[in-house]
Amino acid sequence: xxxxxxxxxxxxxxxxxxxPTYRPFVDGAFVDGGxxxxxxxxxxxxxxxxxVGTASAQDVDRAVAAARRAxxxxxxxxPGAERAKYLYRIARIVAERSRELAxxxxxxxxxxxxxxxxxxxxxxxxxxxxxxxxADKLGYAGLGPDPRPVGVVGAVIPWNFPLLMAAWKIAPALxxxxxxxxxxxxxxxxxxxxxxxxxxxxxxxxGVLNVLPxxxxxxxxxxxxxxxxxxxxxxxxxxxxxxxxxxAGTGRRLTLELGGKAANIVYDDxxxxxxVEGVVDGIFFNQGHVCCAGSRLLVQExxxxxFSELLLRRVETLRVGDPLDKNTDVGAINSRAQLGRIVDLAxxxxxxxxxxxxxSCPLPERGLYFPPTVFSGVEQTMRVARExxxxxxxxVLTFRTPEEAVAKANNTPYGLSAGIWTExxxxxxxxxxxxxxxxxxxxxxxxxxxxxxxGGYRESGFGREGGRAGLEAYLSx
Amino acid sequence: MSLSPAxxxxxxxxxxxxxxxxxxxxxxxxxxxxPVSDTKGRLLAHAAQASRKDLRDAVSAARGAFGxxxxxxxxxxxxxxxxxxxxxxxxxxxxxxxxxxxEGGTRRKASGLVxxxxxxxxxxxxxxxxxxxxxxxxxPVAGPLVNWSTPEPTGVVGVLAPQSSSLxxxxxxxxxxxxxxxxxxxxxxxxxxxxxxxxGEVLATSDVPGGVVNVxxxxxxELAPWLAAHGDVQALDLVGAPEEVAAxxxxxxxxxxxxxxxxxxxxxxxxxxxxxxxxxAFAEIKTVWHPVGR
Numbered sequence: 047x048x049x050x051x052x053x054x055x056x057x058x059x060x061x062x063x064x065x066p067t068y069r070p071f072v073d074g075a076f077v078d079g080g081x082x083x084x085x086x087x088x089x090x091x092x093x094x095x096x097x098v099g100t101a102s103a104q105d106v107d108r109a110v111a112a113a114r115r116a117x118x119x120x121x122x123x124x125p126g127a128e129r130a131k132y133l134y135r136i137a138r139i140v141a142e143r144s145r146e147l148a149x150x151x152x153x154x155x156x157x158x159x160x161x162x163x164x165x166x167x168x169x170x171x172x173x174x175x176x177x178x179x180x181a182d183k184l185g186y187a188g189l190g191p192d193p194r195p196v197g198v199v200g201a202v203i204p205w206n207f208p209l210l211m212a213a214w215k216i217a218p219a220l221x222x223x224x225x226x227x228x229x230x231x232x233x234x235x236x237x238x239x240x241x242x243x244x245x246x247x248x249x250x251x252x253g254v255l256n257v258l259p260x261x262x263x264x265x266x267x268x269x270x271x272x273x274x275x276x277x278x279x280x281x282x283x284x285x286x287x288x289x290x291x292x293x294a295g296t297g298r299r300l301t302l303e304l305g306g307k308a309a310n311i312v313y314d315d316x317x318x319x320x321x322v323e324g325v326v327d328g329i330f331f332n333q334g335h336v337c338c339a340g341s342r343l344l345v346q347e348x349x350x351x352x353f354s355e356l357l358l359r360r361v362e363t364l365r366v367g368d369p370l371d372k373n374t375d376v377g378a379i380n381s382r383a384q385l386g387r388i389v390d391l392a393x394x395x396x397x398x399x400x401x402x403x404x405x406s407c408p409l410p411e412r413g414l415y416f417p418p419t420v421f422s423g424v425e426q427t428m429r430v431a432r433e434x435x436x437x438x439x440x441x442v443l444t445f446r447t448p449e450e451a452v453a454k455a456n457n458t459p460y461g462l463s464a465g466i467w468t469e470x471x472x473x474x475x476x477x478x479x480x481x482x483x484x485x486x487x488x489x490x491x492x493x494x495x496x497x498x499x500x501g502g503y504r505e506s507g508f509g510r511e512g513g514r515a516g517l518e519a520y521l522s523x
Numbered sequence: 524m525s526l527s528p529a530x531x532x533x534x535x536x537x538x539x540x541x542x543x544x545x546x547x548x549x550x551x552x553x554x555x556x557x558p559v560s561d562t563k564g565r566l567l568a569h570a571a572q573a574s575r576k577d578l579r580d581a582v583s584a585a586r587g588a589f590g591x592x593x594x595x596x597x598x599x600x601x602x603x604x605x606x607x608x609x610x611x612x613x614x615x616x617x618x619x620x621x622x623x624x625x626e627g628g629t630r631r632k633a634s635g636l637v638x639x640x641x642x643x644x645x646x647x648x649x650x651x652x653x654x655x656x657x658x659x660x661x662x663p664v665a666g667p668l669v670n671w672s673t674p675e676p677t678g679v680v681g682v683l684a685p686q687s688s689s690l691x692x693x694x695x696x697x698x699x700x701x702x703x704x705x706x707x708x709x710x711x712x713x714x715x716x717x718x719x720x721x722x723g724e725v726l727a728t729s730d731v732p733g734g735v736v737n738v739x740x741x742x743x744x745e746l747a748p749w750l751a752a753h754g755d756v757q758a759l760d761l762v763g764a765p766e767e768v769a770a771x772x773x774x775x776x777x778x779x780x781x782x783x784x785x786x787x788x789x790x791x792x793x794x795x796x797x798x799x800x801x802x803x804a805f806a807e808i809k810t811v812w813h814p815v816g817r
Contacts, residue, residue: 172665188657190798283780290777295770297785304780459779478811486811495664499672499808504757505780513662515672515808523800 052365055372057159062150068235069099070259071242073112074252079105081260086235089156089378090369090413098235101258103267106227109256110273113198113225116253121225122195126182133178133221135248136241140171140213143244147237151209152369154236156378156414157332159370169494170213173512176496177217180517184222187514190523195223196299197275199520202265202289203238204281205231205380206335206436212238214511215278216255217496222520224276227256229268233381235259266292274298278519280337283434283460283505301509301519303337303501305434306462309455310340310491311477313448314349316467320489322356325440328465328491330364330376330418334438335384337506338463340491342424342431344451347444354422354442358403361418366407376438379414388416388437395421395430400441426457434460448473452480461503465491484510526566540570540716542577542740543723545584546733552576557741559717562627570716573741575749578708581737585679585706586755588734593676593704597652604648604701607729611641611722618690618721625689625715639794640694646797647698654703654802667815674806676704677782678757681750683743685763685790689715693722695793696762697736699801705758708737708750712763716740744768751775758782758805762790 070079080102085094101109116122121129140147147170148163157166184193199219203211208230219226230238235257242257258264262285269277269289279289280303293300310328312321328340345353369377379385396402400421409415416437424431424441431441445451455464464483466474474488484502487493494500499515501507509519527535540559541548553574559567573581592600611618615637623633658674680700685692689712700707711719723738739746744765751759751772759781761769769786776783784804 287777287780290780291774294773294777295785302780474813475811478809484807484809486809488811488813490668490812490814493664493666493668493670493812495662495666495670498662498664498670498812499660499810501808503677503807503809507780508782510808513672514660515658518803 052373056368057149057370057372059149059153059370061146062153063146064096064150064153067097067099068239068259070101070105071239071255071257072105072109073256074246079259081105081264084232084259084261086154086233088153089380090410092413095153096236098259100260101264105258106264106267106271109227109258110198110200110271112253113227113256114273116251117195117198117225120251121220121254122223126184126223129220129223130178130181132248132250133174133181133217136245136250137171137174137178139244139247140167140174140241144168144171147209147240149370150240151237152377154234155205155208156369156380158374158377160372160374161332166207166210169496170210173213173217173496177221180218181221184517184521187517187521189518189521193521193523196520196522197224198273199224199226199276199278200268200271200274201226201228201278202269202281203228203230205234206332206337208234209237209241211280212241216241218511218516218520219278220254222517224520225254227258227268229258229260229265232261269293276300276520279303286507299519302507303509303511304505304507306337306339306460306502306506307342307432307434307458308338308340308463308465308483309342309344310465311451311455311467312343312345312349312353313468313470313473314346315469317469317489318349318353318356321467322353322360324465324467324489324491325357326360326364329440330361330438331492333376333379335380335436336492338485338492340465341435341439341441343440343442344445344454345442346451347446350444358420361420362405362407364405364407364418366405366415366417367410376418379416379437382414384436385414385416388435388439391429391433391435392419392439395424395428395441398428398430400424400428400430426454432458448477452477456482459505462506463487526568538568540568540720540740542571542573543720543727543736543738544577544581545737546727548723548727551741559714561624567624567717570720570740573739573746575746577739578746578749579753581708581739582679582753582755584734584737585708588732589678589706591732592706592735597655600702600704601648601651603730604644604651604698607726607731608641608644608648610725610729611644614721614725615641618718621718621721622690625718626687636688636691636794640691643691643694643797644698647702650702650799650802654806657799658803658806658808662810668812669815670810670812672808672810674703675809677805677807678705679755680705680707680758680760680805681753681756682707682709682760683747683763684709684711684719685793686712686714686743687790688793690718690722691793692790693719695797696760696801699797700805701735703802703805705805706735708739708756710739710741710743710746710750713741713743747772748775751781752778754779756781760784761786
C-alpha cells in the first residue's frame with residue numbers, strides 16, 4: 047500500500063541573517079549594555095543562537111532620558127502626518143524583510159515557520175501600517191477634538207509572539223506621538239532588536255524607540271521608573287498584579303494584557319468537522335503559548351463522545367517537530383522552564399483524577415517538546431481547568447444546557463477570550479452576549495486584526511489593543 | 524434640617540438617617556452613628572456609620588442586582604434614570620435645604636446645584652442608548668469575517684464620592700456608572716452625608732431596582748480599603764478618597780486587577796460640563812467575530 051508521508055520541507059536557517067551578538071538599542075544606536083550578556087537559544091535544538099547584551103539600571107535611565115528628550119524635542123512636536131510616514135516606512139520594511147524575520151522568529155521562539163510566516167510577521171506589519179494611518183487622524187478617534195500623547199511609554203512584552211507584541215506596543219504608542227522604551231522577553235529578544243534596526247533604517251529619530259533586552263529585573267526597573275508616563279504590559283496575571291501594585295499612587299497610566307483560560311463552547315448543533323478544526327486551532331496554535339488559547343473545551347454532553355473521538359483522531363495527525371519545516375504543526379516549547387511548568391500542571395491533572403490522552407506522534411530526540419495532550423473527565427475545580435497552562439494541553443468538560451455552558455465558561459477569574467460553535471445564529475449571539483470575555487469568536491478562533499480591539503475583562507487585564515478603542519491607552523483627551 | 528427648634532409651640536419630627544442597601548434602609552449593623560454638623564458647626568443629625576459588614580452587604584446587593592440592571596434594555600435604563608430626575612425635581616426644595624445645610628453658601632447657589640444635579644441625571648439618562656454607537660465600532664478586518672466591538676458594563680463599581688460637593692458631586696460620579704449598566708456601592712461624603720441619604724430615598728422611589736445603587740455613610744478611610752480589596756468589585760473610583768488611603772486602595776485593587784480611576788489632585792468641579800470619560804472608564808469593550816461565507 048502506498049503511504050503518503052510528507053517529505054521534509056525545511057526553510058533555510060541562513061535566511062535569518064543571524065549575527066553572533068546583539069546589543070541594546072538606546073537613543074538611536076546599538077550600545078554595549080551594562081547588564082550581563084545572555085545567550086538566547088533555539089528551543090528546537092537547545093543550541094545557542096547568539097549572545098545578547100542586556101541592560102543595566104543605568105541603561106534604563108539612559109533609555110528613558112533619551113525617550114523623554116525625543117518626546118519633547120522631535121517626536122512630540124512633529125506633525126502627525128510626518129510621524130505617519132515613519133511608521134509606514136517601518137511597516138513596509140518589515141514586510142520586505144518578512145522572510146528573514148519569520149525565520150529568525152522561528153529560530154528564537156520555536157514556533158512553526160508556517161505560523162511566523164503567515165501570522166506573526168504579516169500581522170506585525172499590518173499593525174504598523176494601520177496605526178501609521180491614525181497618526182494624523184487622532185482628532186477623529188472619538189476621545190475629544192485635540193487628544194495629546196501621554197509622553198514616555200515603558201512596554202514589557204512576552205516571549206510567545208515576540209515581534210507581533212513589539213509591533214502591538216510600538217505602533218499605537220508612536221502613532222499617538224509618544225516615545226517608547228521596550229523590553230522584549232529574556233528568551234526571545236532577537237526580532238525586537240531587528241525591528242529597532244529597521245526603525246533606524248527608516249530614519250526614525252534617535253530616542254523615539256529604545257529596546258532593552260534583559261530578564262525580569264530589567265522589566266521591573268523599567269516599569270518602576272519614575273521617568274515614565276505610562277506602562278503597557280503583556281504577560282502573566284501574577285506579574286501584571288505586581289506592576290499594578292508598583293504603579294499604585296504614582297499617577298502613571300497602565301494597561302495590562304494578562305493571562306486567560308478561555309472556554310471553547312461546542313453545542314450539539316455545531317458543524318462538527320469545522321468545530322473540531324477550530325478547537326484544534328484554538329489550543330494547539332503556537333504550541334498553546336497563547337493568552338487567548340481555547341484551553342477549556344466545553345462540549346455538549348449529547349455529542350461529547352462522538353466529538354472527542356473525532357477530536358483525538360484529528361490531534362493524532364498533528365505533526366510535532368522541527369519548527370523550520372513547513373509541514374510542522376506544533377513546534378518547540380520556548381524554554382526549559384516553561385516545559386517544566388507544563389509537565390507539572392499536566393501531572394496535577396493526573397493527580398486530581400483527570401484522564402490524560404497523549405498523541406502518539408514521535409517527538410524529536412533533542413530540543414524542548416511536549417506532545418499534544420488532552421485531559422477528559424475534567425472537573426471545574428481541577429487545576430487543569432482553572433490555571434493557565436500555556437502549552438499544548440486541552441481540558442475537556444461537558445455541559446447539558448446553554449445556561450450551564452455560560453455559567454461554566456464564566457467560572458474563572460480570567461476573561462480574555464471565548465469560542466462558540468453552533469450553526470444557530472441566535473444561539474451564538476445569545477451566548478456571546480453572556481460571556482464575560484473581551485473577545486468572542488463564533489465559529490472561528492484565534493483571529494487577530496489591527497482594526498479590531500483585543501483585551502480582557504477581570505483578571506485578564508484592562509485596556510484594549512487595536513482599532514479606535516486601542517488608541518485610548520496612548521492619548522490624554 | 525432635623526434638629527431645628529420648635530416653632531409656634533410645635534417641635535418638628537426629627538429624622539433618623541440610615542444607610543441605603545439593597546433597596547432597603549437599614550441602620551448600620553454595628554449600631555454606630557456619628558454626628559453630622561452644618562458648616563457653622565451646629566449639629567444636624569446623627570448619621571449611620573457603616574461597618575465592613577455593611578459594605579459587604581452592599582457589594583452583595585450590587586452584585587445581585589447586576590444581572591438585571593445590565594441585562595435591561597438601554598431604553599429602559601434611560602427611562603429609569605430620567606425618572607430619578609423627575610423625583611429629584613419633585614423634592615427640589617428639600618434638597619436645597621439639605622445642600623445648604625451641608626455646604627453653606629447662599630440659597631440661590633444651593634438651588635443652582637440641585638438644578639444641576641437634576642440636569643445631570645437627564646444628561647446621563649440620554650446616554651444609555653448612545654454609548655454603544657459612540658464607543659463601539661464595526662471593524663473592517665482583513666478576510667471573510669465580520670467583527671464588531673461593543674461596550675459592556677464592567678460590573679460592580681465602588682465609588683468614594685467627592686467630599687466637598689454633597690449632592691451634585693455625588694450624582695456626577697454615580698449617574699455615569701448606572702448609565703453604563705454597572706451597579707454601584709458609593710460611600711458618601713463623610714462630613715456632608717445627608718443629601719446622599721436623601722438621594723437614596725429618591726432612588727428607592729424612582730424605579731431603580733433595589734441593589735443597583737447602595738449608599739453608605741460613615742468613615743471613608745475606614746471603608747475604602749475593604750471596598751478596594753473586595754473580590755466582587757470590578758472597578759473603583761477614588762475621586763473622593765482621603766489622600767492618605769488612595770495609594771493603598773490602588774495597591775489593594777491590584778489583587779483582583781480592578782479598573783481604577785485614580786484620586787485627582789483636586790476634586791473636580793462638578794458644575795463643569797460632563798464628558799464621556801466616566802462612561803468609558805466603566806465600560807469593557809467586547810469584540811465578537813463571525814465568519815462570512817455561504
